[in-house]
Amino acid sequence: MxxxxxxxxxxxxxxxxxxxxxxxxxxxxxxxxxxxxxxxxxxxxxxxVNVPPPPSDKLLVLGGNGFVGSHICKEALDRGLSVASISRSGRPSIQEAWANNVTWHQGNLLSPDSLKEALDGVSAVISCVGGFGSQSYMYKINGTANINAIRAASEKGIKRFVYISAADFGVVNYLLKGYYDGKRAAETELLTKFPYGGVILRPGFIYGTRNVGSVKLPLGVVGSPLEMVLQHAKPLSQLPLVGPLLTPPVNVTAVAKVAVRGATDPVFPPGIVDAYGIQRYTQQKSR
Incomplete structure (x- = not known):
């Protein structure tokens, strides 16, 4: 024992x-x-260790070869997104490396069928489509074209849609009636079809270096000082008639950053974001 x-x-x-x-x-x-x-x-x-990263979201930019659209494409690529764009001219003549990373489609938003292929596999849409001309043309390009895109995206089951609209400028609205009537019609359609994922940006004058052919226009020379002055004049913007003319300009980079965030951040609140809101969101850290 x-x-x-x-x-x-x-x-x-x-x-x-x-x-x-x-x-x-x-x-x-x-x-x-x-x-x-x-x-x-x-x-x-x-x-x-060997688990692959989640697949990248695919963003479709309508009018991605324009002034605002090109900055949005670059911002989205910098964020690691897969980017496609559709416009009437298709691939632009931009000789910059980022343009090679965008899938370019040629199409006319006034013909909804031209959107079908471009919307395949897309998780969010940003529309920069707009233009000037006769009153009827402005309504079509700012209103009808965007309404067609909104409806097509909704039918495709896409969850988020960001629309670059425009701030009210008081008496200017009456001079450009077709332009603003078209913008507001598109806004109404977006809030109807995308009540939980529709974001409307209403910047005023958007400044930055704009390419016009081979010429670069440094619009920031005027826009940046005005923004610094007018961003503190928000109470004056409530004045009748002249108040809306005091809406501060916004840097195109700020518009691009907020647009991409609105399209990809699931907690970004739906609704209208004015020029002051764009400035505020730009100063916040993206989620």
Whole structure:
């Protein structure tokens, strides 16, 4: 009996080894060293090493070869998104590296069928489509074309749609009635079809370096100082007639950043974002 007891007493190292073996079978590494309390999670890290990253979201930019659209394409690419664009001219003549990373489609938004291929696999849409001309033309390009795109995206089951609209400028609205009537009609359609994922940006004058053929127009020379002055004049924008003319200009880079965030951030609130809101969101860190 004494011999058996003695063997049990002196068998502790073997018991310890058995415990260690059992623990390792449960994928846990135990240690009495207080500095290694996190070691049990090593197995979890090893298990996720070879897991591929989640697939990138695909963004469709309507009018991506224009002044605002090109900046949105670049911003989206910088964020790691897959980017496609559709416009009447298709691929632009831009000789910059980023343009090679965009899938360019040629189509006319006044013919909804031209959107079908471009919308395949798309998770969000940003529309920069707009233009000037006769009153009837302005309504078509700012209103009808965008309404067609909104309806096509909704039918495709796309969840988020950002529309670059325009701030009200008081008396100017009456001079450009077709332009503003078209914009507001598109806004109404967007809020109807995308009540939880529709974002409307209403910037005023958008400044930045604009390419006109081979000429670069540095609009920031005027726009940047005006923005600094007028961003503090928000109370004056409520004045009748002249108030809307004091809406501060917005940098095209700021518009692009907020547009891409609105299209990709699931917690970005739907609705209308004015020039002051664009400035505010630009100053916040993206999620």
């Amino acid at each position: 004494n011999t058996v007891a003695s063997r049990l007493i002196h068998s502790k190292p073997s018991v310890s080894r058995l415990c260690t073996l059992a623990a390792s079978r449960d994928a846990r590494y135990l240690s009495t060293d207080s500095n290694k309390v996190d070691e049990p999670f090593k197995v979890e890290e090893a298990e996720t």
